[in-house]
Structures are given as C-alpha cells and as structure tokens.
Amino acid sequence: MGRGELSAAPLPRSFFDRPSHEVAPDLLGRVLVHGPVAVRLTEVEAYGGPGEDPAAHTYRGRTPRNAVMFGPPGHLYVYFTYGMHFCANLVCLPEGSGSAVLLRAGEIITGLDEARARRAPALAPDGRGPATGKAKVVPDRDLARGPARLAVALGLLREHNGLDAIWEGSPAALPPLAEDGTGHGTEDGTGHGTGHAAWLTGLPHGFAAVLEGRPAGPGTIRSGPRTGVSTAKDTPWRFWVGDDPTVSPYRVHVPRRRSSAATSVGEAPSS
Template identity: 75%
Template structure:
C-alpha cells in the first residue's frame, strides 16, 4: 500500500505556513518518515496561537518549553506528558506565531518490524510479548511517536527537506522497507491526500478548555483512528495528553 505514497514528493514549507485548522485536515493521508519507519496520518488535532486557543501550550505566550512552536513552520514539536509519553506536533504559521497540529494516529506503511519492536519494547525480535496488531501500532499520539522513534532530542527537528519539491530520488521501498533516508532525519511527504468527503471533524480529545472546538480531524472509517475520549479530571503534575493545557513552564 505504501509504495506510491512513499515515492511522492516531500511537502514544501509553504504547506505549513497557514493556520493550523487549515493545515490539519490537509495532513490526512500525508506520510511522515523518520529513519526506516513511515506513517500515513489518519487523525490530527489543530491548536491555535497565544491568546486565541486556551487549550494550546502557547496560550499564555512563549516559554522555554514551547519555544519550538514559535519557530519556523514545518518543524517538529515534541513534548513529554504524564511523566511517561512523548507526543509529536508539526508547527504552523510564520516564525513567531505559536501554532501547531498534534499527530494523533496513523497507519505504519513502512518499517512495520521496527515499529512493532519499538511498541513491544524490543520483545518482537526476541519472539516474546503479545503481538501488537498493525492497526494499533500508531493508533494514538503516544503510540505514533513510539512507532516513529521520536524522542525529546527530536524536538525542533525540521521535517522539510532542503530543495523538497520534486526531490524523491533518494527514497525507495522494498517489502515495506524504506531506504535512502538520511540517518536521524524527518521528512514529510505528500502521500495521497484524503478525499474531502471522507474527512470528519469534531471536538478535540481529552481537554477541559475549549473542548467543543471542532479541530480534531480524521479519516472516516479508517481502523487506525483512535477512539474519542472526553476529558476526565485527574491528579497530575505533568502536561495533558494533547498540545493543550500545559502547566506554566
């Protein structure tokens, strides 16, 4: 399934130089590549800028923690949540704006074995542990980040390849394995954009403020889309499970 999507052109920076609610639905069907693993995005959430969106990390302005969101469009913003998970976002709008799209779920279209080993804590290669179904490898923001191997050190990495448009010659696939990706690089590919008629929108998941804003977008009927969960208050010191509701940094 991934061959045509993985041979598509990388997205240009101008794609992300727009408001996040415009970028978010347009990301569905696009493919994010990190090393040997590629994920076709099936569910995302948009988050607005300072003073605009009370659910966004940037609502109260720039801090050391959210600084990447105020950087150039097309960069990856990675944050730690609940003291155990990383979540990944793609920055939108011009430098200084403070907006991003959270990557909530997707389908692994290359690097299945690598993604499964990561999800199983390395037990897949040893033959131990319970096998993770393909649909669940990147079904949810923390799972997606684990499958792609994105960690704290990838916060701020540029997902736009220099000279991106038309530059596909280095990428190739064989038996769902991806080759030709520079070590450590992240690349956002055009993929196969979702048909507008298949895109649905609704409230964002797990937030207590601006929870009715319909900025969650997903591909209707896709098995990798995560279930919607309304916010449930809980005692915690870490950030919430979305780009929103960050404590003061």
C-alpha cells in the same frame, strides 16, 4: 484502507505556513518519515496561537518549553508529558506565531518490524518490561493509534524537539511509491521494486520528512471536538479519515493522574 500509489515528493515549507486548522485536514493522508519508519497520517488536531486558543501550549505566550512552536513552520514540536509519554506536532504559521498540529494517529506503511519492536519491548516474567521475556503482540492497527503510540513507533524523543521535517536534500518530485512499502509504483500498478524502500529508509540519521503521500479525499474527512481537552472543548479542530481502523477513539476530558497519556497539545502541564 485501499491500496494505491503514494507520492514521495516532499512537502514544501509553504504548506505549513498557514493557520493550523487549515493545515490539519490537509495533513490527512500525508506521510511522515523518521528513520526506517513511515506513517501515513489518519488523525490530527489543530491548536491555535497565543491568547486565541486556551487549549494550546502557547496560550500564555512563549516559554522555554514551547519555544519551538514559535519557530519556523514545518519543524517538529515534541513534548514530554505526565512523566512518561512523548507527543509530536508540526509547527504552523510564520516564525513567531506559536501554532501547531498534533499528530494523533496513523498507519505504518514502512518499517513495521521496527515499529513493532518499539511498541512491544520484551516483558519480564511478572509482566513488567523491559526485560528479556516474550514481547507483547500489538495489532498493526494499534501501532500508531494515539499520539503517544505514534511518537514511540516513529522513535521520536526529547532530542527530536525542533527537528526540521522539511526535506530539502532530494529532487523536488520523486516517482510515485506503492502503499505496500515494496518500491516505486510500476506501470502495471504492482509497486514492485526497491526505490520506495530505499527512499523511505535512506534518510540520513537524525532527519525527518513529510511527503505528499495520498491526500485524503474531501468526502472521507471528518471533524469534531478535540480529544480530552477541558478548555475550548467544543472547538471542532480534530480531523480524521472516516472509518479508518487506525483512528483513535474519541474521549471527553476526564481529570487523570500524571501516569495517564496526554491526548492533546494543550492539556499537558509537564515538560
């Protein structure tokens, strides 16, 4: 992915007040910030509302588990699946609709050390963690390459289900920020400075924000069937940035044990 400037302007709630399959491709290139880590989104999947999309958690209506998806747009829907993984989504459409976009993959642009530590805890001598042994080395491209990995890198857990990702505690627009995470962009394009880091790591504890970032160009966006979905499997609502190394591989649905990672907002019976 080429270097350039990213806008730190927070996206408004109206951005998400649209059908999920319209929001999803428009999310590519946007930046999700949670604590010290920021991810530029490179792969997402859209899921429809009750009675419309049999692959969605809301297909059969509202339940205690999926209630956040029926809330205001722009909130995080974080669910636990297969007894071991969290996945994160952004709620779409007006309150009461029950639709969201699954965040499948992205590039860590700020907080690499924190993301590495979260993704590669120290291993015990027998190779089973966590313990005090040497940490496993995870390539940067793989830190948020997949929905469960992305949630881990961002530190998103059960308690973040329902967290508002619309940041209203800052100016409507901020100076451009450099993609290398060093600071606000300068006139010479070097991006040196401290403003970017201060903004991205300066969110109060427990807050999240979706920033404008640098939207993917229409010519770079690809679409196809959603990954690992057994119902409505031909619906082309998976969107990704073509040739981006952080995009996860496509996999058709294969029945798995509960110890495997979930790949969609639909195929996840546990909570």
